[in-house]
Amino acid sequence: MPSSLPSDRHMGFSSAETVGRILTFLLWKFWKLCGAAVLFLILIYWMYGTVIILILLIVTVIGGLYHYQDSLLYFPEQPESSRVFVQTPSSLGLPFELVTLTAKDKTSIVAYFIKQPPTAMSTAPTLLYFHGNAGNIGHRLHNAQALYHHCGFNVLLVEYRGYGKSHGSPCESGLYQDAQASWDFLLSRHDIDQSKLIIFGRSLGGAVAIHLAASLGHNDHLMALIVENTFCGIPHMAQLMFPGATAIPHIFFKNQFLSISEIRKVRSPALLLSGLADQLIPPTMMSDLYQNCGSRVKLIETFPGGTHNCTWTSFGYYDYINKFVGFTSHTGGGKTDSDEPELN
Structure with missing residues (x-):
């Protein structure tokens, strides 16, 4: 079934x-x-x-x-051997002290402190020197020698990080730290007149000098700011070299050095030295910096034959520096009603 x-x-x-x-x-x-x-x-x-x-x-x-x-x-290795050999001031008969400084981030840098004879050192103005973007402080010794002899300055030649015998690698924030460490060193020296400190910078060093002076504002120690053949900012230089860079936002520039903004904060007397034969940085940028400078006492001097690297060899160069420093000294740091001193 x-x-x-x-x-x-x-x-x-x-x-x-x-x-x-x-x-x-x-x-x-x-x-x-x-x-x-x-x-x-x-x-x-x-x-x-x-x-x-x-x-x-x-x-x-x-x-x-x-x-x-x-x-x-940054070109710390141009010319060749710049990281290996650094000429010393003694080779030019200049008395000096080899200084090692430590920046805020612990980077160790070196400097040459070229000193006037003991009888003049404590009363002479002291110039803090920031150089350009290539070579080392040894390449600036002839300029320092002239500042020593013709102007009677003590000179602190600062070697940026990553240059010469200094440690580290160069970058914008790092160079600012190097500048601050150098300034602090001068304030620690009791054998110089700390009311006669001058900040000087050429080319890239001008941007470093402007930033330092701007950060100090009104300062009894800062006698004057002197800059030579420097630029408004790295973006401005990029626009000059690459027209299409105008559309690139500043945030895409790793190094900016916006001196055109920083110089508005400067309150110390300022002398701008411009070589009109500069083929690297347009002299118009120096004019723009002068116009935007926030100091009540400012002066721009031009040198018709002055090139980017050799304006310091121009006729009358050291005379203008001496007259400007003398003017600021006699007016108590440039406290005057005049915006532009007359240097006769």
């Missing part, structure tokens, strides 16, 4: 078949979904792939340039 109920074998086969159908259905749905997703991605890439690649290329280039900018600005 046939059974009215299916056997266990048939029930098992039926259940397996049902599960198989369900799995097949789900796999088919999943495949269609994946296929649609892949098709969508291919369509997006076909429509916008070039744009995506272009964006990735631009980001890569900007990122590379951002990290490569130091190599475009």
